[in-house]
Amino acid sequence: TQLLEQSPQFLSIQEGENLTVYCNSSSVFSSLQWYRQEPGEGPVLLVTVVTGGEVKKLKRLTFQFGDARKDSSLHITAAQPGDTGLYLCAGARAAYNNAGNMLTFGGGTRLMVKP
Amino acid sequence: DTGVSQDPRHKITKRGQNVTFRCDPISEHNRLYWYRQTLGQGPEFLTYFQNEAQLEKSRLLSDRFSAERPKGSFSTLEIQRTEQGDSAMYLCASSSGTTRRSPLHFGNGTRLTVT
Numbered sequence: 001t002q003l004l005e006q007s008p009q010f011l012s013i014q015e016g017e018n019l020t021v022y023c024n025s026s027s028v029f030s031s032l033q034w035y036r037q038e039p040g041e042g043p044v045l046l047v048t049v050v051t052g053g054e055v056k057k058l059k060r061l062t063f064q065f066g067d068a069r070k071d072s073s074l075h076i077t078a079a080q081p082g083d084t085g086l087y088l089c090a091g092a093r094a095a096y097n098n099a100g101n102m103l104t105f106g107g108g109t110r111l112m113v114k115p
Numbered sequence: 116d117t118g119v120s121q122d123p124r125h126k127i128t129k130r131g132q133n134v135t136f137r138c139d140p141i142s143e144h145n146r147l148y149w150y151r152q153t154l155g156q157g158p159e160f161l162t163y164f165q166n167e168a169q170l171e172k173s174r175l176l177s178d179r180f181s182a183e184r185p186k187g188s189f190s191t192l193e194i195q196r197t198e199q200g201d202s203a204m205y206l207c208a209s210s211s212g213t214t215r216r217s218p219l220h221f222g223n224g225t226r227l228t229v230t
Contacts, residue, residue, distance in 0.1 A: 006157075033218060042119070042206050042221030043158065088157050102148065102171060103219060105157035 003027060004091055004106035012112045016078050021109045023072045023089035030092050032065055032072045033103065037086040079113045086110050117141055119222035121207050127228045128197055135193045136225045140209030147190050148219060149182055150206040151175065158206055164190060197229045 007022045023032070031050045035043035047056050049065035049072065056063045060083075062075040072089055087110075090103040120139040128134050140147050145166050150158035161180070163171040166187035176182075179197075184190040194201055204226050208219035 004157075035221075041223050042208070043219075044221070045218040048218060090157075102160045102163055104160065105150075108155075108157045110155075 003104045004089055006087075006089060006106035006109050008109060009107065010110050010112075012114065013079055015080055015113055015115050017113075019076050019079060019111070021074045021076075021087055021111070023074075023106050025070050025091065027091070027093065028069050030069070032069070032092070033090045034063055034072070034074055035088040035090060037088060037108075043086075043088055076111075079111075081113045081115050084111055084113050119207055119209055119220050121205075121222035121225050123225055124223065125226045125228075127230065130199060130229055131196055133193065133195045134197060134227065135191055136205055136207075136227075138190045138192070138207030138222060140189070140207070141211075141220055142188075144209035144211050144220070145187065146210045146212070147184055148208045148210075149190070149192050150208065152204045152206055152224070153202075161192075161205075194227075197227075199229045202227055202229045 004023055004025045013019055031048055033048045034046045036046055037043040047058055047063045049056055049063055052067045052069045054065045060077045064073050076083055086108045088105050088108045090105045092103055122137045126134055147164045149161040151161055152158040160173050161176050162182045164184040167184050179195045182192045204224040206221055206224045208221045210217045210219050
């Protein structure tokens with residue numbers, strides 16, 4: 001059972017369109033991170049959100065952490081072919097647990113932006 | 116290049132053989148993680164080290180898997196008696212603090228194919 005559910009799993013859009021990717025869970029996370037991964041490479045961090053309701057912007061990307069810290073969304077405005085990749089959300093479940101603070105990843109959203 | 120380095124990048128082995136992968140984290144990072152990623156899925160946590168101590172192990176890590184980080188620097192992941200189900204990308208990541216504040220820096224992975 002995936003602790004973090006991402007939707008949609010696949011998304012194919014034309015250059016210039018807007019899109020939103022969702023990351024949902026029934027669990028509360030102390031923080032949530034979004035990564036982007038390209039084929040043959042490891043995930044690369046885009047953003048970390050920590051506070052419920054927090055909104056962060058990274059150029060054309062807008063990230064939001066839900067008020068209850070159980071869900072998050074990534075909105076891309078005017079998508080470009082360079083945005084193509086696998087978008088992964090990952091939650092850290094315990095701020096106090098110094099045993100690892102391991103991240104639990106969602107299954108990812110594979111985005112293709114066609115020129 | 117001061118990123119996380121993994122070796123080899125690709126490994127093809129026959130079922131039943133043993134394989135060992137190496138990870139060199141970013142030098143000042145005391146935390147090291149191993150994840151496994153199958154095609155079309157997000158990474159799944161395997162194990163975590165803080166310095167040389169292995170502090171967490173996933174249930175995914177069967178008795179055939181063993182990881183070490185002898186001097187708190189590089190780490191090795193060994194899989195004994197490989198099975199076809201072990202075919203996956205094995206990702207190593209390092210960080211300098213808790214994941215609430217510090218992102219994971221991933222290597223580009225070792226892709227294992229068991230024939």
